[in-house]
Amino acid sequence: MKASAAILLLLPVCFSAAVAAQAPVRVNGERISAHLMALSEFGKNPQGGVSRVAYSDADRAGRQYVLGLMRDAGLIVHIDTAGNLVGERAGSDSTLRPIVIGSHIDSVPEGGNYDGDVGSLSAIELAQTLNERKLRMRHPLQVIIFENEEGVMLGSTAIGAGVDGARLNSISQSGKTVREGVRFLGGDPDRLAESRRQPGSIEAYFELHIEQGGVLEQEHLKIGVVEGIVGIQDTEVTVQGIANHAGTTPMPQRHDALLSAARFIEMLNKVVTSTSGRQVGTVGWIKAQPGAYNVVPGKVTLGMELRDLDAKKIQDMFGQIRKEADAIGRANDTTFSFDQHALSAPALTDTRLQALISDSAKQLGLSMKLMPSGAGHDAQEMANLGPIGMIFVPSVGGLSHAPKEFSRPGDIENGANVLVEAVLGLDKAAKAK
């Protein structure tokens, strides 16, 4: 009896596993949509979209809501010292390293309801789906909702490369210092190092995200398999001329810094677009001094940015731009100087995980392409710990960081199912080791 009772008790589990082997594991797309809608209430703007900047009241309240969803999904949740929400689900083999999935829920000021939210709620949905299907993975599963991605990528950096003091003292969009903000979310800025993890400590990190660009939509594709997160080089450029009276200074006698800056902007665009590839280059801000109708600008500062998956390509473009800037300066009696403001190295995704994601999309009958991520993501910090994989779904109109940011529910559901397939695929593949 005892033996048969034990068999009877085990039956439901075996039965579930048998069903799982036959019926594909699929997320509940409507539930993701409902959660997205509920989350959009936190920091909702009357004119549309959301302002849920890190460390604001809306951010904390939104995180509290998401913490509840994580618990509903059967995750054991704690807040780490960096303020990240970490939800854990045990695997069947405690010797294996965790497979980590996640994203963020903070927004830019006057942002939208998809950047970060889609990946966060889909990661929780994955856990909930496994829970409902009573499926146990071999690997432990961790769902992490990182904090302050949009500001200084604080939460993932604390787990990945570690945070320096300067970043803790910076003022966040909420008005609080990052240090105050971490504490506000339940972390402990004085014990941040305890959140940091060792390289090699994770089996893999997967993140689903909206594309934030218009490539997938334009090419009528459903899934972007991210090749890597581009490196970013920001440089402050100064053009020095001579300020003079705009009425009394004849055209040939001018040293017009803004005219040189205009030629620089056009030249940068030509350098970036003259070679094939998906590199981008932007002049995003500009300041002309003294800045009046009646004065020839004597000094211009501007911000240039180059991005590419290949760090060498960035350097080559920059070298060419500097060279051509010198020629522009000489031709117009002005001088150029360059001051590097920020640099982040490209973070490539793991080719094995790329293949897993591609195979998952194929299996689901979804069109896709390999593409770079032009934006930064928490995944680039997680790349310090182990292989990363990223899945993109289309952004309508390519819009992001704006109230009109939108991704279709069906596309989000597809992306979440690709995430499930990829995670379970990796979990199985690890079995075969």
Place this chain on the structure above:
Amino acid sequence: MKASAAILLLLPVCFSAAVAAQAPVRVNGERISAHLMALSEFGKNPQGGVSRVAYSDADRAGRQYVLGLMRDAGLIVHIDTAGNLVGERAGSDSTLRPIVIGSHIDSVPEGGNYDGDVGSLSAIELAQTLNERKLRMRHPLQVIIFENEEGVMLGSTAIGAGVDGARLNSISQSGKTVREGVRFLGGDPDRLAESRRQPGSIEAYFELHIEQGGVLEQEHLKIGVVEGIVGIQDTEVTVQGIANHAGTTPMPQRHDALLSAARFIEMLNKVVTSTSGRQVGTVGWIKAQPGAYNVVPGKVTLGMELRDLDAKKIQDMFGQIRKEADAIGRANDTTFSFDQHALSAPALTDTRLQALISDSAKQLGLSMKLMPSGAGHDAQEMANLGPIGMIFVPSVGGLSHAPKEFSRPGDIENGANVLVEAVLGLDKAAKAK
């Protein structure tokens, strides 16, 4: 006895007149330099130059000093309701209209010691020279030291076209409203209309001024005979694109307002320099929004200015610029719009006065050329009342509105002597009428 006494009393005057007919009337250049140096103490900046903005304490104190010089020069001085210093010297024929000379002594913030000061102190020197030589002109002579030229050309506008209420309420560089400032200088802003004069009420207005450009110096000339004061058209240009993520938006999908603005700046320069003439065109200020390294600018506003002696030429250039801007917009998926900010019509000098000035320079052996004034001057307001003439002397390095503004004492003395010759020449010519 009575008769002979009368003859004896008249003798010195006749003697003086006889000397005047023989010895040329020349200013005391050293005295002008000494007065320039003394005036430079009012609002002197430790790092050089002067900040004697209209309605500041330094401005009022400087005007008080100049008022003393005017009295020393034998002028009967009053402050009109606009706050201008008006010094009068009777002529021998009270039916004739006054010949007016003058300039201003207010400066831009961190300005120099020559713009306005040279013409003001030379006009006073003219009166003093006539006084010392006991010369009486046929026409009444008026020396006017206008107030607030650098700000809103208030003093001369009050005398010329009249001042509207908006200008009175504007905030001056001193922090005071113009209304408060006029009162501060001893005027009465509520009775401003009493300072206004009728068209045809003056015989002529002459102004000596530094060139504020580098043409005379570059061409090794001593005197500029001003053909007119250029018209100025200031236009705010808006370039509308679409702000988007600078990482995720591929180059061909951008609507980059700053790239279009850069092409506009280059195009404007080409339009202005592609035809012969002395027209100038400037983009003096620019603002890109939102203005961050990582956002493709969605909107740019910039200030363009066109100047020329010929109003039609300004309009033709503007028409061409608008047409080419539309093409730039279409080619780069952005749109241009134009909002005229300010317009002042060209003010031509009188050809008879130009000839008088040229003849005077020739007589003094000074090289010269006809040239436009690229900057605005009180003379353009006096053009509402009668014929105007302007004399330029070289600016070293073409610098103005800056601490390093400088004109050589010898050049200033030359200019003042040309002013004397021209005024006396006109005075004589009027005799012949």
